[in-house]
Amino acid sequence: PNIKDWPEQPALSEDLLLKVVSYITDPVTTTDELIPSGETSSYRSNPLGLAEFTLSRRDPKYVGRSKEVDKLEKARAAGKNPVDLEPELEKVYAQIKTIDPDMVPADTEIGSMIYCVKPGDGSAREQAASCQRVIGGLANICREYATKRYRSNVMNWGMLPFQMKGEPEFEIGDYIYIPNVKVALDGDMQDIKAYVLGEQVKEISLYIADMTPDEKKIVKAGCLINDNRNRNR
Numbered sequence: 572p573n574i575k576d577w578p579e580q581p582a583l584s585e586d587l588l589l590k591v592v593s594y595i596t597d598p599v600t601t602t603d604e605l606i607p608s609g610e611t612s613s614y615r616s617n618p619l620g621l622a623e624f625t626l627s628r629r630d631p632k633y634v635g636r637s638k639e640v641d642k643l644e645k646a647r648a649a650g651k652n653p654v655d656l657e658p659e660l661e662k663v664y665a666q667i668k669t670i671d672p673d674m675v676p677a678d679t680e681i682g683s684m685i686y687c688v689k690p691g692d693g694s695a696r697e698q699a700a701s702c703q704r705v706i707g708g709l710a711n712i713c714r715e716y717a718t719k720r721y722r723s724n725v726m727n728w729g730m731l732p733f734q735m736k737g738e739p740e741f742e743i744g745d746y747i748y749i750p751n752v753k754v755a756l757d758g759d760m761q762d763i764k765a766y767v768l769g770e771q772v773k774e775i776s777l778y779i780a781d782m783t784p785d786e787k788k789i790v791k792a793g794c795l796i797n798d799n800r801n802r803n804r
Contacts, residue, residue: 603694641682641706663746685703711733741767745769
């Protein structure tokens with residue numbers, strides 16, 4: 572599809588608020604599970620139409636959950652208060668203030684997040700990543716990425732390829748706050764502090780495997796399309 576067909580994505584903010592919208596514990600999650608082939612082929616030039624099939628065979632509620640999070644981010648980006656759409660954010664923001672008093676909700680990007688053990692096995696279709704992104708995806712958290720190609724596609728679409736050791740201390744519906752993420756990208760990325768917001772605030776440690784300078788630039792720009800647009804301006 573033409574570059575103009577793809578919804579423009581926001582540049583990465585300094586602080587992030589992620590909502591867990593899918594939690595998959597299978598040993599491997601394939602690209603064909605992330606975005607099925609076959610019946611989706613006629614939607615190749617329709618990014619938002621194609622995204623309706625994301626994880627349809629594995630987690631049918633994923634798309635609806637992610638789109639609800641995307642509404643919050645669109646409201647924030649438009650200068651509105653996302654709390655008006657989702658009252659639970661009032662408690663979430665109050666919890667964040669206890670660990671980061673300087674956090675500004677209006678400047679904190681909101682996005683959805685998928686947890687998988689080992690995602691991206693199979694074909695190299697970039698739609699496995701782009702379909703997450705166009706409906707609000709901002710990050711994946713996993714133990715490892717099944718293929719370098721899928722991980723590269725995640726970064727090219729402006730999503731953060733987080734990894735973690737051990738069992739997750741979060742579940743679907745939880746929010747995860749990650750402060751100073753751009754500072755973390757400029758460091759060694761081996762101990763990125765994040766906070767699960769629930770009945771209690773729990774600190775967890777994430778990490779990101781090596782990224783090239785270009786990959787970091789792309790993620791900060793919001794996606795490869797944004798980075799190319801910036802170069803041409």
